[in-house]
Amino acid sequence: MRRKPSPRPRRPGLAxxxxxxxxxxxxxxxxxxxxxxxxxxxxxxxxxxxxALVAAGVALALLRRRSRRLARSLARSSARRRGLERALHxxxxxxxxxxxxxRALLTARLADIGPGATVMLLDLDGxxxxxxxxxxxxxxxxxxxxxGRLRAALPDADLLxxxxxxxxxxxxxxxxxxxxAERALAALRxxxxxxxxxxxxxxxxxxxxxxxxxxxxxxxxxxxLALEAAKGGGKxxxxxxxxxxxxxxxxxxxxxxxxxxxLRDGEFELHYQPVVRLADxxxxxxEALLRWRPPGGELIPPGVFIPVAEATGLIxxxxxxxxxxxxxxxxxxxxxAGVSVTVNVAAHxxxxxxxxxxxxxxxxxxxxxxxxxxxxxxESTLVADAExxxxxxxxxxxxxxxxxxxxxxGYSSLAYLVHLPVDVLKIxxxxxxxxxxxxxxxxxxxxxxxxxxxxxxxxVETAEQAATLRALGCEHAQGYLFSRxxxxxxxxxxxxxxxxxxAARAG
Numbered sequence: 001m002r003r004k005p006s007p008r009p010r011r012p013g014l015a016x017x018x019x020x021x022x023x024x025x026x027x028x029x030x031x032x033x034x035x036x037x038x039x040x041x042x043x044x045x046x047x048x049x050x051x052a053l054v055a056a057g058v059a060l061a062l063l064r065r066r067s068r069r070l071a072r073s074l075a076r077s078s079a080r081r082r083g084l085e086r087a088l089h090x091x092x093x094x095x096x097x098x099x100x101x102x103r104a105l106l107t108a109r110l111a112d113i114g115p116g117a118t119v120m121l122l123d124l125d126g127x128x129x130x131x132x133x134x135x136x137x138x139x140x141x142x143x144x145x146x147x148g149r150l151r152a153a154l155p156d157a158d159l160l161x162x163x164x165x166x167x168x169x170x171x172x173x174x175x176x177x178x179x180x181a182e183r184a185l186a187a188l189r190x191x192x193x194x195x196x197x198x199x200x201x202x203x204x205x206x207x208x209x210x211x212x213x214x215x216x217x218x219x220x221x222x223x224x225l226a227l228e229a230a231k232g233g234g235k236x237x238x239x240x241x242x243x244x245x246x247x248x249x250x251x252x253x254x255x256x257x258x259x260x261x262x263l264r265d266g267e268f269e270l271h272y273q274p275v276v277r278l279a280d281x282x283x284x285x286x287e288a289l290l291r292w293r294p295p296g297g298e299l300i301p302p303g304v305f306i307p308v309a310e311a312t313g314l315i316x317x318x319x320x321x322x323x324x325x326x327x328x329x330x331x332x333x334x335x336x337a338g339v340s341v342t343v344n345v346a347a348h349x350x351x352x353x354x355x356x357x358x359x360x361x362x363x364x365x366x367x368x369x370x371x372x373x374x375x376x377x378x379e380s381t382l383v384a385d386a387e388x389x390x391x392x393x394x395x396x397x398x399x400x401x402x403x404x405x406x407x408x409x410g411y412s413s414l415a416y417l418v419h420l421p422v423d424v425l426k427i428x429x430x431x432x433x434x435x436x437x438x439x440x441x442x443x444x445x446x447x448x449x450x451x452x453x454x455x456x457x458x459x460v461e462t463a464e465q466a467a468t469l470r471a472l473g474c475e476h477a478q479g480y481l482f483s484r485x486x487x488x489x490x491x492x493x494x495x496x497x498x499x500x501x502x503a504a505r506a507g
Contacts, residue, residue, distance in 0.1 A: 092104060093105035093108075095161070095162040097140050097143050097144065097162070098143055098144055098146075098147035098162050099147070100147055100160050100161050100162045100168070101159055101160065101161035101162075102161065102162065102163065103161070103163040103164060105159075105161065106159065106161040106163055106169055106171070106220075107216050107217075107220070109158075109159050109171060110171065110210075110216035110219055110220065111215075111216045113171070113173055113210065114173075114210075115210055115211060115214075116174055116175060116209065116210065117171065117172060117173050117174065117209070117210040117219075118171070118172040118174070118175055118176035118180075118207065118208070118209050118210070119169065119170070119171050119172075119207070119208050119210065119219050119220070119223045120169065120170045120171075120176065120180070120181055120184070120205055120206070120207045120208075120223065121163075121167060121168075121169050121205065121206045121207075121220070121223040121224055121226070121227045122150075122167070122168045122169070122170070122181075122184060122185075122203045122204070122205045122227075123166060123167050123168075123203065123204050123205075123227055123231060124146065124166040124167075124168075124188070124201050124202075124203055125201065125202040125203060125204055125231070125235040125236060126200070126201055126202065127139070127142070127166035127201060128166070130142065130194075130199050130201070131166075134194060134195055134197070134199075138194045138195050141194055142192055142194050142199070142201070143162070143166070145192050145194075146168070146188065146192075146201070147160070147162065147168070149187040149188060150168060150170070150184060150187065152187065153183045153184050153186070153187035154170050154180060154183065154184060156172070156176075156177060156180070157170040157171060157172055157176075157180070158171050158172055158173050159171040169223075170184070175209065176207070181205045181207055181238045182238065184203065184205065185202070185203050185205060185236065185237075185238065188201055188202060188203045189201075189202060189236075202235060202236035203236065204227060204230040204231045204235045204236060204237060204238075205226075205227065205230055205237075205238045205239070206223045206224060206225065206226025206227030206228070206229065206230055206238075206239055206240075206241065207223065207226060207238060207239070207240050207241065208222040208223040208226055208240070208241035209241075222241045222245070222246065223241065225241060225245040225246060225249055226239045226240060226241040226245060227239070229245055252308050252311070255304070255305055255308045256308055256311075256312045256314070258294065258305075259292075259305060259308060259309055259312070259314050259318075260314065262292055262294070263314065263317060263318065263321070265295075267292060267293060267294055267295065268290060268291065268292055268293075268318070268321065269291050269293060269487070270288050270289065270290060270291070270322065270325055270326060270329065270487075270488070271288075271289050271291050271485035271486055271487055272286040272287065272288055272289065272341075272485060272486060272487075272488065272491050273286065273287045273289060273478060273483060273484065273485040273486075274286055274478070274482055274483050274491070274494055274495075275287065275342070275456055275476050275477075275478045276476060276477055276478065276482045277475065277476055278466060278469060278470040278474060278475060278476060278477050279470070279475070283337070283339055283494055283495050284338075284339065284340070284476065285339060285340045285341065285342055285374065285476075286330070286333070286339060286340075286341055286342065286491065287341075287342040287343075287344075287376070287478065287485075288322055288325075288326040288330075288341055288342065288343050288344075289302065289344075289485045290302055290306075290318065290322055291485075292305055310346065310348070313348065315346045315348055315349065316346070316348050316349050316352065319344075319345060319346050319348075319349040320349070320358060320362075322343060322344070323343050323345075323358075323359065323362045324362045324365065324366065326341050326343050326366075327341070327362045327363055327365065327366025327367075327368040327373065328365070328366040328367075328368075329341075329488050330366070330368055330372060330373075331366055331367050331368045331372075333491075333495055334368065334369065334372040336495070337495045337496070339495055340371070340372045340373065340374055340401075341368075341372060341373060341374070342374040342375075342376050342403060343373065343374070343375060343376065344376045344377075344405065345375050345376065345377050347377075347378070347381040347388070350377060350381060350388040350391065350392075351387070351388060355388075355391050356391050356394050356395060359373075359375070359395055359400065360395075360398070363400075369399070370395070370398040370399035370400045371399045371400075371401075373400050373401070374400075374401045374402070374403050374423075374424060375392065375395070375400060375401070375402050375403070376402075376403045376404075376405045376426070377392070377402065377403070377404065377405060378404070378405050378406060379404045379405075379406075379407055379420075382404065382420050382421075382422075389420065389421055392421045393421045396421055396423070401423040401424060402421055402422050402423050402424070403422070403423065403424035403425070403426055403456070404417075404420070404422050404424070404425055404426060405426050406426065406428040406458070407425050407426055407427050407428055407444075417447065417448075417451055417453070418451065422451075422453060423453065423454060424453065424454045424455075424456060425444070425448045425453045425454070425455050425456070426456045426457075426458055426478075427441070427444060427455060427456065427457045427458060427474075428458060428459075429458045429459025429479075431444075431457075432457060432459060432460065432465050432469070438468065438472065441469070441472055441474070442472055445472055445473050445474055449473070454475055454476065455474050455475050455476065456474075456475070456476040456477065456478055457469050457474050457476070457477045457478070457479075458477075458478050458479065459478075459479050460477040460478065460479035460480075460481045460482070461479050461480045461481050462481060463481065465481070466481055
């Protein structure tokens, strides 16, 4: 029998190596697996660090781009701001209509000039009427044309300005050429074309040479005083400042203070001048005339204080006082002798919105019928103000009559009478100053008769004048031939009889 071969014995060395290898592999795998989280964390840390660096780079690039954009935006904003500042500065010192310097720049320049400098203020005559007629847009276009003419006429001026409204100014750092003001006024006279129409303007100018100690305000004040003197002297003329103008201005200020006190304390009174019917010498009306009697003093004539009252606006309350007082005093005369009362109405008073109501209130308070009141206005007031004309028309509907005062000294156009709300025509004394202008007077009377207007000749002082007027057909007259203005108590005897047409009466 064959013996089974014995199994080959294992080689323990090889098995040990394999086991060791397996153990090593296992241990290494375990170690690797154990190290994986750390590796992952380290990698994540590295990755995070790299990402942060990339993000930082991107952010820096974006920041740089945004900074450049912001810088460009700031540059544009700064340019716009500088432009806006320049525009604001220009608007603060320039007139927006003409582009000339405004009052602020004019005053600033005057503060820097020395003695011997010359300042001219120029005011446009008639601009307000054109502006009201054609509108403010047309008025602005006209001002632009005026500015252009002044630039051309006064190239030697150091500054041209428009301080406001229709007033212009020119400044020379030294003595101005003697013909500068004449050149300016001459440049204004030719026709202007506005809205397809030819319009005309003139100018009045006041000129002053700055003194050694004069402030800018004083220089402007003196130039303005000279300008007012030029306008008061007939317009379209030039007046150089002199010290007497300042003295007169101080007196006017004192008068204005006195007028306010007189209104408060009741220092005014009314005198009345008769209006006589030439046919028989009967008094048919009386004109109320304001007088001012300060305490302990003599009467101040209206020619002294009325211009001041008009300039200060006090003419309006004065006018209402006169109307109210006249309505009270005239009631008895109208009831007893049918004598009406004539009251002068200032243009400022007539423009008051409540004019109609105030007149009606005065009539009611005085108990005077509307037919007994005649409101006397100037023809220039009626022609220039349509609203005033409408207010008078309303009162005429109540029975109040309207008279044109000093006819012939305003627009001097007989054609206007056809359209104006007028009942009485008071012919100015200039037509009979020395002798009656029979040709012109006859024309006026014929037209008045055709329009059914009552006529009154003013300023009649001689019997010859009265006789000529009566022969021409003038119905009534007023003047020193019949009576001076007298207080109410002295008027009573004149109302009861006939006045002698050949002898003057003194009150």
